[in-house]
Amino acid sequence: MFEDLRWHLPAGVRGLNNSFTALYARKLIEDHPQWASAFELRRRRTP
Incomplete structure (x- = not known):
C-alpha cells in the first residue's frame, strides 16, 4: 500500500x-479497525 502511494504522489x-x-x-x-487483518504488526522496541 505504501509503495502504491509513492506512484500517486502529487x-x-x-x-x-x-x-x-x-x-x-x-x-x-x-482509525479503521476493520482493516487490522490487512497488516502484520510487530512489537515496537521504542514507545
Whole structure:
C-alpha cells in the first residue's frame, strides 16, 4: 500500500519516508479497525 502511494504522489511532493510506514499502519488500524487483518504488526522496541 505504501509503495502504491509513492506512484500517486502529487507533483512537487518528494516522497514518503520508510521510517514511518509502521506508524502509518498503526494509525490506519486505529482509525479503521476493520482493516487490522490487512497488516502484520510487530512489537515496537521504542514507545
